[in-house]
Amino acid sequence: MLEEIRRRMLRLKTSGAWRVTGARETGRRAIFGVLTTGLLMTGATMSRAQATSSSSTAVPATQTTTVPISNTKIALAAPVTYDNKxxxxxxxxxxxxxxxxxxxxxxxxxxxxxxxxxxxxxxxxxxxxxxxxxxxxxxxxxxxxxxxxxxxxxxxxxxxxxxxxxxxxxxxxxxxxxxxxxxxxxxxxxxxxxxxxxxxxxxxxxxxxxxxxxxxxxxxxxxxxxxxxxxxxxxxxxxxxxxxxxxxxxxxxxxxxxxxxxxxxxxxxxxxxx
Structure with missing residues (x-):
């Protein structure tokens, strides 16, 4: 009788340990997923910031100059005036x-x-x-x-x-x-x-x-x-x-x-x- 009760208690204790172990594994997976996602997002943000910074530093400010039409090789065609002799x-x-x-x-x-x-x-x-x-x-x-x-x-x-x-x-x-x-x-x-x-x-x-x-x-x-x-x-x-x-x-x-x-x-x- 006592032996049978001891076996049942041991069986219940063992099943409870498996439940705790499964819960811990699920929690670990969830935490690992959250951390991984956070790391990926952080890395993407840092990469974008670096790309923006490099692009802003790589392109120097250019000064716009206006070239007169008279100094270029391309000129407007003469209008047709019909004033020919x-x-x-x-x-x-x-x-x-x-x-x-x-x-x-x-x-x-x-x-x-x-x-x-x-x-x-x-x-x-x-x-x-x-x-x-x-x-x-x-x-x-x-x-x-x-x-x-x-x-x-x-x-x-x-x-x-x-x-x-x-x-x-x-x-x-x-x-x-x-x-x-x-x-x-x-x-x-x-x-x-x-x-x-x-x-x-x-x-x-x-x-x-x-x-x-x-x-x-x-x-x-x-x-x-x-x-x-x-x-x-x-x-x-x-x-x-x-x-x-x-x-x-x-x-x-x-x-x-x-x-x-x-x-x-x-x-x-x-x-x-x-």
Whole structure:
């Protein structure tokens, strides 16, 4: 009996020791975790403080100096003032045309044009927008002809035709700003057309050639160009131009209308006197 009671008390004492040991282990772990967290936070704070201190000491205070624009290599572009005295335009041209009075189809011609303009001086609202211009255009292309020209004696399907045009007229400068300008123009003059360039020695000449092919004979006739242009400014003196036109010509028995368009570069120079 006593032996059994002693064993029970020993068993209870032993289980209580295990409970105390487990509680101590848990407490130790908790304390160790808190200390570890505190040490990590302290180390991070000290590292941040050191980084801030080193960065503040590593970057010295710099003195800001203002450099005048005139002393630098980069300067502002000159404004586009449109006060130029002269203007030159060179561009490539496209035009459609009909090389004979009775030909059923039109032809396409390509070439170049050159325009020189003198802008009138003065402060009048009209004259200070007007420029007097002289223009040359050269066009060439192949044209369809009557079917009978494909046989003897000519054996032609698309003979070459070319034209040289000289015109005088005026430009009127419309809306404009620093980036773009719109102009209107009207030119009139004469055009000389060569229509028998493919006529070879030994072949029947005129008027047989024109009767069989349907082409005009070589001639000089009135011509006019009415249209406008858009100048996209690249600088004060240089611009890119796109210029469409309505072409009026009288090579045949009536006045006919055709379309032309050109694109090229404009160069402005000189300065109007105030």
């Amino acid at each position: 002269y203007e030159f335009y060179v561009g490539l041209n496209f035009m459609n045309f009909q090389a004979g009075q009775s030909l059923p189809k039109r032809m396409n011609m390509g070439g170049a044009e050159f325009l020189a303009t003198y802008w009138l001086p003065g402060d009048h609202w009209f004259t200070n927008h007007v420029g007097i211009g002289a223009q040359y255009r050269g066009e060439a292309g192949t044209t369809p002809v009557f079917g009978q020209a494909q046989g003897l004696p000519y054996n032609l399907s698309r003979p070459l035709v070319y034209m040289n045009m000289g015109m005088l007229g005026a430009q009127y400068r419309g809306p404009k700003n620093q980036y773009v300008a719109v102009n209107y123009h009207a030119y009139g003059g004469v055009s000389h057309g060569t229509f028998d360039d493919d006529l070879r020695p030994g072949q029947p000449g005129q008027p047989t050639f024109s009767q069989i092919t349907g082409l005009y004979t070589n001639r000089t006739k009135p011509i006019a160009a009415l249209g406008g242009s858009i100048d996209i400014n690249r600088s004060k003196n240089w611009a890119i131009r796109l210029s469409p036109d309505l072409i009026l010509e009288h090579f045949g028995t009536e006045t006919r209308e055709f379309f032309a368009i050109s694109g090229g570069v404009v160069y402005r120079l000189g300065k109007q006197k105030n």
